[in-house]
């Protein structure tokens with residue numbers, strides 16, 4: 256097991272200079288959550304000091320964009336580094352999954368697999384909460400970190416929101432509500448943040464986390480740019496009328512009256528700056544990673560750890576999931592390899 260020893264460095268000398276000013280901050284909120292002196296606040300999607308920094312160095316140790324060493328994280332999670340032919344990280348199984356419950360399938364993004372895994376884990380007593388992204392609290396389709404504590408709440412949070420939700424911040428509610436076993440759903444960068452917190456031994460926040468479910472991710476968009484400027488102002492869509500958004504080669508925005516498409520090249524102008532530094536497409540450090548990869552009505556699933564396997568098996572055995580092999584899904588497999596490679600190449604030069 257790799258353990259990080261804390262170097263005492265101030266927020267200004269570490270994250271403010273090398274992450275925030277360099278536009279690499281992904282707004283995960285790990286620094287804000289773990290600062291023991293409550294010195295930080297997430298303002299306009301970046302951490303800012305609201306009190307004098309006590310120079311303890313903890314924020315620097317949990318930030319996924321500061322001194323990030325993938326090899327160390329792989330050794331921590333899998334007890335080894337990936338081999339060169341493990342193009343999308345270490346895994347034990349590839350599958351496609353689909354929620355058996357029609358209500359879950361209907362609200363789920365692809366096959367509703369993530370929601371079905373969470374509901375199963377909850378109903379089977381594996382978890383007492385799930386960190387997911389709620390939506391529509393302040394503005395339509397604007398996500399926010401949510402600790403769901405019932406299948407009903409898990410279901411209400413199904414579906415992809417393509418703008419950022421700092422899900423890590425919901426760990427504060429896990430501690431407040433004294434939850435002991437939660438599943439965390441997040442983008443690959445958020446999974447990195449959790450792994451760094453685990454590696455740093457911050458048990459207060461990490462001990463209750465039982466499962467990490469990662470979402471495959473090419474990029475995330477700004478709410479001001481994609482939702483307000485483009486979809487609302489340019490395309491004239493009332494944001495409260497949106498029922499679902501998806502990406503299948505192009506961005507699809509579905510309302511009650513039909514589906515409007517946005518070419519991906521057009522949408523990409525609203526990608527968050529920090530996503531350009533990202534090297535992980537398929538949540539390579541999660542227990543289980545999930546994506547669409549062009550499948551219709553199924554969730555492409557990469558089982559990576561024993562915990563991921565436990566979550567999946569329980570859902571399958573207790574009738575929450577349909578499961579099928581993906582050996583013949585050549586397009587999806589090629590896309591997975593291509594996008595993983597592209598991310599690593601882009602981040603290597605940025």
Ligand SMILES: Cc1cc2nc3c(=O)[nH]c(=O)nc-3n(C[C@H](O)[C@H](O)[C@H](O)COP(=O)(O)OP(=O)(O)OC[C@H]3O[C@@H](n4cnc5c(N)ncnc54)[C@H](O)[C@@H]3O)c2cc1C
Pocket residue numbers: 362363364365366367368369370371387388389398412413414415416417418419420422440441442470471472473474475476502545546547548549554555
């Ligand atoms: C920003 C983003 C970009 C993505 N890009 C790709 C891609 O390029 N290729 C690909 O194959 N898949 C991508 N995905 C994953 C895909 O959209 C689905 O989330 C995944 O296939 C699981 O589908 P499902 O039907 O099983 O999910 P569901 O059962 O609908 O569950 C989805 C879960 O994700 C949570 N969630 C939704 N939005 C967010 C968010 N913004 N941040 C954190 N959690 C969230 C929900 O609360 C819910 O718990 C992306 C997801 C996100 C959030």
Ligand code: SF4
Pocket residue numbers: 264265266289290291292293294295307308309310311312313314315
């Ligand atoms: S965790 Fe808080 S006190 Fe410690 S270095 Fe960071 S900002 Fe300063």
Ligand code: SF4
Pocket residue numbers: 270274275279280281282283284285286287301302317318319320321448
């Ligand atoms: S921990 Fe997260 S929010 Fe804080 S500076 Fe790093 S990337 Fe940004």
Ligand code: SF4
Pocket residue numbers: 281442443444445472473474475527529530531533534535
């Ligand atoms: S592209 Fe990378 S940095 Fe951007 S939201 Fe996705 S995982 Fe995070």
